Amino acid sequence: MSTDPSKYKLNHSMLRVKDPKASVKFYEFLGMKLVNKLSFPDAKFDLYFLAFDSPKAVSHGNHWTDREGIVELTHNYGTEDDPNYKVANGNTDPRGFGHLAISVDNIQAACQRLEDAGYKFQKKLTDGKMRHIAFVLDPDGYWVEVIGQNLAEETEHIKETSTETYRMNHTMLRVKDPEVSINFYKDVMGMELLRTHESQAGGFNLYFLGYGPPAPEAAKPGLNPIADREGLLELTWNYGTEKDPNFKYHDGNAQPQGFGHICVSVDDLEAACARFEEKKVNWKKRLSDGRMNNIAFVLDPDGYWIEVVQNEKLQKRSNW
Structure with a gap:
């Protein structure tokens, strides 16, 4: 065997x-x-x-x-x-799981379609500084992130969206110690670290892991090279949690x-x-x-x- x-x-x-x-x-x-x-x-x-x-x-x-x-x-x-x-839902205390994420062909049209259907949003595209992601709420209040497969400005003039092209891109979990968690998912579970996003101003890092080929170089600045993938794991580390012996998700x-x-x-x-x-x-x-x-x-x-x-x-x- x-x-x-x-x-x-x-x-x-x-x-x-x-x-x-x-x-x-x-x-x-x-x-x-x-x-x-x-x-x-x-x-x-x-x-x-x-x-x-x-x-x-x-x-x-x-x-x-x-x-x-x-x-x-x-x-x-x-x-x-x-x-x-x-x-x-994991985003009010006690926290742990964060969200699911789907990637879509046209983020403006996809969010408008959800809004027109009466679904509530935790964050609309127009909320806050980050205009390239949204969070819709499912019936139980779980957060579902919506991200684009293209640059948002490339789709602003298009008013249509096709769910046939959508992907269930990732699942987000918060982790206490990123080095320990990344090593576990790589060494034990056999995943690859595909992408890292550091937000020093926000006090957190994001690590995207998954199976399959390495992430290609982004075709353009700001383009997510793994947005068209399915079944990824996003680990979120908030700075400092690894130093607190009593901290637990x-x-x-x-x-x-x-x-x-x-x-x-x-x-x-x-x-x-x-x-x-x-x-x-x-x-x-x-x-x-x-x-x-x-x-x-x-x-x-x-x-x-x-x-x-x-x-x-x-x-x-x-x-x-």
Whole structure:
């Protein structure tokens, strides 16, 4: 048995939702399609997997485990009827998970379309100094960043947008110590550091990691060379957190709950887990733990859960 981390994929990011009908409708409005649904009535929860799947999508027609940039919505039965149920979106205390991000063909037209549909924004394009990004809110208040695949000024005169060209670009997690986290995602998870953005004035750095080829040089200044990719991980480091021994981010699985995990699909699940064991990872769940022997969970340095599943295109294991 052997495993090749270059064949891994950052498959999905999981969010708990209150009302699956409202949430699925929102992500479908973004242009995503329900590519799988798993129901566990005995355990009283359903899982909805949404991805961009048009003929122009990166992973069009692929098995759900052979994709990057899926959003998994977890619905625990009854939350939709509970007036007091509310998720933790990660951006008010306790903080941890930050946002999902989609990249679009025309950021002005895409944001206008969302606004016309009645969806609320955390930040519109016209808010603040940063006029090239926006944050729309999903029905549970999770932040979804909207970024352009082109320079904003190149699309200002165009009034149309096609969701067929959108990408689920990245998932943002805040990290305490960037050196430790970057080393973990590179050495243990097999990702590459694709891009670094330093904001000394803002007191934070952003690190973008992922699988696949290195980031090309930006064609023009200000152009994001990885905006057309899917399944990236953005690590946000706020200066100074690494020096505070008591500082800790919220993993989303302790109360109050919200974000659940990211998931990596691998070429050989048994071999990948054996490799993780050799790397002396902290486990939340080994393959052999419990009844579900087709998933494992590794903990990253901040305690975020990383699910590990088999890429079913490369090797058949589970009938899902």
